Amino acid sequence: MREKSASECKQEPGVIAPVVNLKRCEGKGDCVTVCPENVFEIRRIDAADYRGLDLMHRLKQRVHGMKVAYTPNAHACRSCGLCVAACPERAITLARTA
Known part of the structure; x- marks a missing residue:
């Protein structure tokens, strides 16, 4: 995949931010690989975020x-x-x- 240059990006920094749905994310890291601005990191889910998931999504996180x-x-x-x-x-x- 071709990297985009800063001139091809749509906004100035700080106007738009990525939001990760922790119920869907499996931590594969594709976002880390493609992001030209180093916005992402893959790490262990925070305890508070884990507690906020329902049982099915907690099990998915463990898997x-x-x-x-x-x-x-x-x-x-x-x-x-x-x-x-x-x-x-x-x-x-x-x-x-905001």
Whole structure:
């Protein structure tokens, strides 16, 4: 997949941010690979996030190694959409920041 340059991205940083649905995310890391702004990281699901899941999704997390995508650098997102297209679980959406 071809990387997009900064001039091809749709927004200035901080206008749009990726949102990860933890019920869908399996922590495969495709978002980390394609993101030109280093917005994502894959790590163990936080205890509070895990407790917020229902039983079925807790079991799913255990099967998939308790790994999910987080967005510690969401403020750097330029809305290129590569993460949305790359996610095999369709767990990422882009949303306007508050």
